[in-house]
Amino acid sequence: MKLLVTGGAGFIGSNFVIYMLQQHPEYKIINVDALTYAGNLENLKSIENHPNYTFAKADITDVQAMDALFSQGVDVVVNFAAESHVDRSILEPDVFVKTNVLGTQVLLDAAKKYNVTKFVQVSTDEVYGTLGATGLFTEETPLTPNSPYSASKAGGDLLVRAYHETFGLPVNITRCSNNYGPYQFPEKLIPLMISRALADQALPVYGDGMNIRDWLYVEDHCSAIDLVIHEGVNGEVYNIGGNNERTNVHIVKTVLQELGKPDSLITYVQDRPGHDRRYGIDPTKITRELGWKPKHTFETGIKETIQWYLDNQEWWTRIQSGEYQKYAELQYGSRLGDSL
Numbered sequence: 423m424k425l426l427v428t429g430g431a432g433f434i435g436s437n438f439v440i441y442m443l444q445q446h447p448e449y450k451i452i453n454v455d456a457l458t459y460a461g462n463l464e465n466l467k468s469i470e471n472h473p474n475y476t477f478a479k480a481d482i483t484d485v486q487a488m489d490a491l492f493s494q495g496v497d498v499v500v501n502f503a504a505e506s507h508v509d510r511s512i513l514e515p516d517v518f519v520k521t522n523v524l525g526t527q528v529l530l531d532a533a534k535k536y537n538v539t540k541f542v543q544v545s546t547d548e549v550y551g552t553l554g555a556t557g558l559f560t561e562e563t564p565l566t567p568n569s570p571y572s573a574s575k576a577g578g579d580l581l582v583r584a585y586h587e588t589f590g591l592p593v594n595i596t597r598c599s600n601n602y603g604p605y606q607f608p609e610k611l612i613p614l615m616i617s618r619a620l621a622d623q624a625l626p627v628y629g630d631g632m633n634i635r636d637w638l639y640v641e642d643h644c645s646a647i648d649l650v651i652h653e654g655v656n657g658e659v660y661n662i663g664g665n666n667e668r669t670n671v672h673i674v675k676t677v678l679q680e681l682g683k684p685d686s687l688i689t690y691v692q693d694r695p696g697h698d699r700r701y702g703i704d705p706t707k708i709t710r711e712l713g714w715k716p717k718h719t720f721e722t723g724i725k726e727t728i729q730w731y732l733d734n735q736e737w738w739t740r741i742q743s744g745e746y747q748k749y750a751e752l753q754y755g756s757r758l759g760d761s762l
C-alpha cells in the first residue's frame with residue numbers, strides 16, 4: 423500500500439507516520455508537509471532513514487505540487503495537514519480558510535483524478551460546536567462550529583462529503599476529541615502548562631477554568647485511523663474519543679501536582695472569545711462497527727506525556743525560542759495578570 427500522509431511533520435501526523443511504519447513496515451509512506459511553524463522534521467528522526475519513508479516539502483494548496491506527488495501513484499490519502507490552533511484562528515482566520523478549506527479541495531481533486539482507493543479526512547469534534555452539561559456528540563450531531571478554526575474544518579468536511587456524493591470518491595471523515603502526547607506543539611493546553619510550570623511562570627487559565635475537554639492519547643487516535651483506512655465504510659463519519667472528560671483546571675492542577683509545583687502558579691485570565699464550554703464524544707460507532715478501543719487511560723497517558731516533555735526539553739525549548747514567541751506574546755501578553 424502506498425500512503426500519502428499530509429501534515430506528517432505536525433503533532434498527530436508525525437505520531438501517525440511513526441505508528442504506521444511500526445505496524446505496517448511494508449507500506450510505502452510519503453509525508454508531505456509545508457513545514458510551517460508547527461511542522462518539525464525532528465519529530466521524525468527515528469524513522470527518517472526507513473527505506474519505505476519519503477518526505478516532500480510542499481503546501482497542500484499548491485495544485486502543481488500535489489499533482490506531481492499523486493502522479494507517482496497513491497493508494498490512500500490521510501489528510502492531517504491543517505491550521506489547528508483556535509486562538510490563532512481568532513487572530514488570522516484567512517490562513518485557516520486557505521489551508522483547511524482550499525487545501526482540502528486541492529487534495530480531493532487530485533485524489534479524484536488519480537483514483538485513490540481511500541481518502542481519510544482527519545477532522546475534529548469542534549465542528550459540532552459546544553455541549554451543555556449533558557449529552558455527547560454523535561456522528562448525527564448537526565455541525566455548528568463556533569470559531570474560525572472549527573468553521574474552516576467543517577468547510578473541509580463538507581467538501582469531502584460532497585466529493586463522495588457527487589463523484590463517488592471513497593472517503594471517510596474522522597472526528598477526534600482533544601489529543602495529547604509526545605511532540606505536541608507547546609501552544610496547546612497540556613504542553614504549554616508543562617513548559618510554563620517548569621519555568622515557574624504563571625499558567626494562564628481562560629475564564630473560570632471549568633470548560634471541559636475529552637482527552638485522547640495520540641497513539642489511540644493513530645490506531646483508530648489505521649482501522650478506518652482498512653475497515654471504514656466509504657462515505658461514513660467516525661467519531662474518536664477517549665471517554666476522558668476533564669475540566670481545564672483539573673488538567674492544569676494535575677500537571678502542577680506531577681511536577682511538584684504549587685497551584686499558586688495558576689492565573690485566571692480573560693476568556694477566549696466564543697470559547698466552547700464542553701466537548702464530549704460518543705465513540706460507540708467506531709467501537710461497535712470497527713472494534714476500536716483506546717489503550718491508554720488518562721491517568722497513565724498524562725504521566726507518560728509529562729515524562730516525555732521532561733526527557734525532551736531541548737525539543738520544546740528550541741521551539742519556544744523562535745517563531746512561537748511572537749504568537750505567545752500576541753496571545754498572552756495582554757492577558758497574563760489580567761485576573762478575573
Ligand SMILES: Cc1cn([C@H]2C[C@H](O)[C@@H](COP(=O)(O)OP(=O)(O)O[C@H]3O[C@H](CO)[C@@H](O)[C@H](O)[C@H]3O)O2)c(=O)[nH]c1=O
Binds near residue numbers: 546612614694
Ligand atoms: C492554550 C490555552 C488553552 N486553554 C483552554 C482552552 C480550551 O478550553 C482548553 C484546550 O485548549 P487548546 O489546547 O487550545 O485546545 P482546543 O481549543 O480544545 O482545541 C484542540 O482540540 C480540538 C479537538 O477538540 C482540535 O481540533 C484542535 O486542533 C486542538 O487545538 O484549554 C486555557 O485555559 N489556557 C491556555 O493557555
